[in-house]
Amino acid sequence: MTHRNYDLLGEDGRRAVETGLATAEWYHSDVPRAVMKDLMKRSDAPAIRDTVIFYGAMILFAGLGIWLWPSWWSAPFWLAYGVLYGSGSDSRWHECGHGTAFKTGWMNDLVFEIASFMIMRNSSTWRWSHARHHTDTYIVGRDPEIAVMRPTQMFKILLAFVGVLDVWAYFKGTIYNAVYGPTEAEKTFIPASGWAKVTYVARISLAIYAATILLAVWMGSILPLMVIGLPRIYGSWHMVLTGLFQHGGLADNVLDHRLNSRTVYINPISRFIYWNMNYHIEHHMFPMVPYHALPRLHEVIKADLPAPTPSMWAAYKEIWPAWIRQMRDEDYFIKRALPATARPYREDLHTAALGAAE
């Protein structure tokens, strides 16, 4: 069994670079250029519509929550507000970070900064970390966004649903960034030209949280924190529910997204919150396709992909036993069958590198 070292400054990352597993060529399904150009086409309209609904609903739910506060009748509105704040902001951060949600650049940047703050991610750091996630998806020691490391630590997965570990790590990291700048690990994926912005964003974010806490103390109520900050805890469950099935239980150290990512059919409300990131193989293979075109891309390439998982329930039915097994067997992973219409898994792309690494 291979013991994995996820440290970005560690041995596995160094070996991935040496063997060519890092920044490597990945498998792509064939899509005619004319079709791909149509799929990649940018438009402001869908994202403006969705953003107005998103923030409009947040204002409505928060308004009703504040109006009914401190009655328990306010609870359903806080739960709805929390899911949009603590989960929906994840997908807004993600899509606008890619620059694909809107056609207009400043709209992507504005929503990206607001959503980054809400989801408690330093917008500068995470823009770069996500670029690395796409370069080296689930390459151990290279990808800073591996959600479940092996051996599986179940308590971390369960705690993730209430955001406690994320929030702790965020404030610890943000205070460090505000005082010292990026950490040594962060410097492995953030170029020097981006270091000052990491510090700037950290200081602005801390100032907003400090002001919110002071307001709460002055009011003698946690109400300001119900609006800013706490939703990242009481509303993050949906982000975790949808985020963990992206890659859960699948292969690492491979160069074919069909082996390490999962497409899952989910309900329309979850798709709105998640902005279609349930089409996750499609997104990783072609990150230039905007969220609103992912269902069309899915139809174009699905004959070349493993059958989509039919529901979240089916996804976790598959993932849970894999996580259990990965508690004691780090090399175990789920390998799903390809349809007869698909080209075989491109295991040759990573076999040479893995062989040299082991």
Place this chain on the structure above:
Amino acid sequence: MPQWTLACKTTDIDAEDLIRFDHGGATYAIYHSPDGKFYATAGRCTHEDVHLSDGLVMDYVIECPKHNGQFDYRTGEAKRAPVCINLKTYPVKVEGGQVFIEV
């Protein structure tokens, strides 16, 4: 010595699109802008070793297919993270329906 090299016909590239052109062990990207002009840059993104020919041309911007970094292909200027280093550009001329680049 740089010399003019035939890259393609003008009809080989749709307006607001690009193609790949390999020559002399190097690779280039040839662009057809929305206003009917032609441009040439180095073929690979300066961020990582990804060819731009699978990317998206929007007006005068080429977006890398891997990380969505953007360049102005007329000047090579890096316009959007994660690209930080400008793209090398090459002179282009069109003669008799053919596109030449000076490399």
